[in-house]
Amino acid sequence: MSSVATLKTRETLRLCTAGSVDDGKSTFVGRLLHDTKSVLADQLESMEKSSKDRGFDGLDLSLLVDGLRAEREQGITIDVAYRYFATDKRTFILADTPGHVQYTRNTVTGMSTSQVVVVLIDARHGVVEQTRRHLNVAALLGVRHVILGVNKIDLVDFSESVFREIETEFNAAAHRLGIEDTHVVPISALRGDNVVEPSTNMPWYDGPTVLEVLEDFPVNRGRAADLDFRLPIQYVIREHATDYRGYAGRIEAGSVKVGDTVHLEGGRTTTVTHIDRPEASESAAHGDSVTLRLADDIDLARGDLISGAARPESVRSFAATVVALTEKDLQVGPMYKIRYGTKLVKGRITAIERSLDLDNVADDVLEPEKVTLNDIAHITIEVAEELPVEDYAARGAVGNFLLIDPSTGNTLAAGLIGHRLR
Structure with a gap:
């Protein structure tokens, strides 16, 4: 009875993983689940059998995560998957997001409810374009805490110089975007170094493991x-x-x-x-x-x-940043439905200021004709009746909306009012 009561009183931290393809996110998440003893016996047995059938030396921990058939066949993560694990200190809800650029919308979904983002990179490749893309999305969504797992550190002979170079470049990129709270940890998800258990292979690193960082974050009950x-x-x-x-x-x-x-x-x-x-x-x-x-x-x-007393002003037009979620392009002119809070009104895009290149600001497309799938763009919207809108804040508590296709009811884009990246 006491253990049940203890579990009920543990705080819950929501986190998200991100990274480029083949940086080892699925193995990292599998390692977290396995080493925190969050894997059921039948799952472990099935994973052992599948690993052996594939000729894998040991356990292929990615099998715990890539559950969709298409993911297993392609060897990639293509959708957001939510995993749950717990330690003696707290419980965790983890959103595992895809690494491919074409699944940026899925990454936005996973980060939107997370207090902490764990970015994985391959120590052999360092900070790459997708790393910067994920940092930009985290900054856009107001994430304040980012952990960088410099994965596959064993493949560079546990080199401190390689790690320090990556650490410096990553911190500089994060701080430019206003993300001040960063933690950089050298890890090997495959071998288990510094994910849950401390590594004995890097005497030059005396910092916490990734799990220890996650356990020490104050759980933000929401700004x-x-x-x-x-x-x-x-x-x-x-x-x-x-x-x-x-x-x-x-x-x-x-x-x-x-x-x-x-x-x-x-x-x-x-x-x-x-x-x-x-x-x-x-x-x-x-x-x-x-x-x-x-x-x-x-x-x-x-x-x-x-x-309350600080009621937002009701307006007929407002600026916003949108993330396109479907293959139907957004354009200036057509009528859409705008879902803001519980209000549903008609509206249209009156201007598309620019479509963001999250890797290189110099390559932003100014005044594009449309916003396509996975694009992030700054736009202006006009609505048919006044709305009491306010700037996006507190991980979507206020200032977020949906653009909806009036003919099909499909959600076309998610929007953040007043928010401007860069």
Whole structure:
């Protein structure tokens, strides 16, 4: 019973892996799972058999991760996979993302909910274009903590000089993008050096293993908790027999308590009289799903925003950065649907300022005709009705939206309002 209680009280850290093709991400994740004893006995038995069938000397740990048939056949990771493991200190949710450039959208998905990104590079190749691309995406999404695993260090004879050169170049690239908290660790995922267990092959390195770094990060419960109160209304609950009227939704930022003054569209204000949940509550915070009752009988509907005093200005046009998610190009002119919070409105792109070359700023495409799959671009959007938008913050708590194809309902792009990379 005590171990169950301990597990329930452990903090959970969300992290993401990134790196170029063949840098060993799948083996690294497999090593984490294996060495933290997060692999079931039948999985281990199956992996041992598959490794032997492939003529692999020892365990092919990548088999724990590349679960899709297409991934096994091609020997690459092509989709985001979520893995779960735990230590005595905390639990972890890991998003393993692809390394190919054409799967940038998947990398964005994995990083968007992560507090920490672990970037893997091959010690023989050093910092490459895809490394810089992943750093740029991390900076774009507001990730503040990045670990670099200099993998396959055994293939350069555990060279300190090779490691230090890579460490210097990586830190310089990260700091240029505003990522100040970086940790660089020499590892061999295949052999297990400095992933979970300390290595005896590098006496010149006395720093922590990757797992030790992950265990020591303070778990950020979300900077959203420090923002002003935001509740996009999902449902208006009416009960005519008792005149009950409640506004249900999930608190996306900040907190609220009974007696607080809240702000509505048009400069109106009112007071929170009740916070309804399965149990009686006097307060609620970011992440809680609640129903608010207000002092005044106000006509509100799904999509309206209940906020704190720092309510964002309602506008008809705004600048944003978008990541294209499908093969249907985004262009200036056509009508799209914009999903912002719980609000769904019509809108169109009025300008595409530039499509980013994440490897070389000098190669950015200025005023391109369209935004294609996996592109990241700065655009301007005009909407059919005013929206209380604000700049992207707190890993998507506020300021994010979706561009949707009105004819099919497919999501075409994910957007970050006001955010500008470089």
